[in-house]
Each structure stands twice: as C-alpha cells, then as structure tokens.
Amino acid sequence: MIRILAFVISIAGLFGCATERFGNFESNAPSGLHEGIATDTIQQLEKVYPPAQTQFNFGQVVPKSDRFGMLLLESLRAKGYAVKEYSPKSTATGAGLRFQYVIDRPSNTPDLYRLKLKIDDVTLTHAYEAKNNTALSAGAWAKME
Numbered sequence: 001m002i003r004i005l006a007f008v009i010s011i012a013g014l015f016g017c018a019t020e021r022f023g024n025f026e027s028n029a030p031s032g033l034h035e036g037i038a039t040d041t042i043q044q045l046e047k048v049y050p051p052a053q054t055q056f057n058f059g060q061v062v063p064k065s066d067r068f069g070m071l072l073l074e075s076l077r078a079k080g081y082a083v084k085e086y087s088p089k090s091t092a093t094g095a096g097l098r099f100q101y102v103i104d105r106p107s108n109t110p111d112l113y114r115l116k117l118k119i120d121d122v123t124l125t126h127a128y129e130a131k132n133n134t135a136l137s138a139g140a141w142a143k144m145e
Contacts, residue, residue, distance in 0.1 A: 023060060029113065032133035040126070041075075041117070045117075052080040055083070057099060068101075068103055101116065101117050112130075112138060122145050124142070
C-alpha cells in the first residue's frame with residue numbers, strides 16, 4: 001500500500017511539473033510596472049530575434065485585462081514583428097516561434113517580480129523591482145536552453 005501511495009505521489013509531482021501555467025499572475029501590480037517590463041522585454045527581444053524577420057505564435061490567450069500582455073502584443077507589432085495570437089480553435093502552428101510568458105512574484109519578496117519568456121525551446125528570464133510605480137532591473141537576463 002505504501003509503495004502504491006508513493007508511486008501515485010511521484011506521478012502527480014511529475015505531472016505538476018509538466019503542466020506549466022502561463023500568463024500574468026500579477027495583474028494588480030502597478031501599471032507602470034507592466035509598461036516598464038514590456039519596454040524592457042521588447043529591447044531584449046530585438047537583440048536576439050530581429051524584427052521583420054521573426055514571427056511569434058502566442059501559445060496562450062492574452063486577455064484584454066492583462067495589461068502587460070496587451071502592451072507586449074502592441075509593441076511587438078509596432079516594432080515590426082509578425083504576431084499570431086492564440087486561438088483554441090486553430091490547431092495549425094505554421095511558421096514562427098511559439099511564444100509564452102509568465103509574470104509572477106517569488107514568495108516572501110513583496111516588491112520583486114519575475115518575467116519568464118518561453119520561445120520555442122529557449123527560456124529567457126529577468127527579475128524586476130517595483131519602485132515608484134516603475135520597473136527597475138533587478139539583475140541580468142538569463143537564458144536557458
């Protein structure tokens with residue numbers, strides 16, 4: 001019985017790791033924070049993925065209430081990126097890079113926010129500190145492949 005219980009717990013743990021959630025989990029953050037993170041994100045993406053040559057296929061819904069997501073979509077298009085928004089009805093992926101993001105806050109850090117971008121198999125992450133209704137960089141961009 002103990003072996004079966006241990007097996008079920010380990011499978012549940014693996015399943016939890018495999019089902020990553022994407023989106024903005026800090027929608028109540030100061031609006032200036034979302035604007036600062038979106039601006040910095042676009043500047044970083046321009047260094048790695050050239051505009052007018054890159055298509056991002058969003059792998060998540062961006063609700064109108066997601067200030068960061070809406071700013072990101074608008075900014076990507078304004079800079080010349082091709083952007084395909086997520087549609088649960090469409091199964092065709094087409095050309096382009098799958099793009100997903102998470103904004104959250106590490107526990108026990110009230111003014112620290114984390115952005116994680118997943119672009120195909122590459123993950124870019126960056127930390128921000130909220131100060132005076134703006135986003136201040138709290139470290140360097142990290143890239144994981």
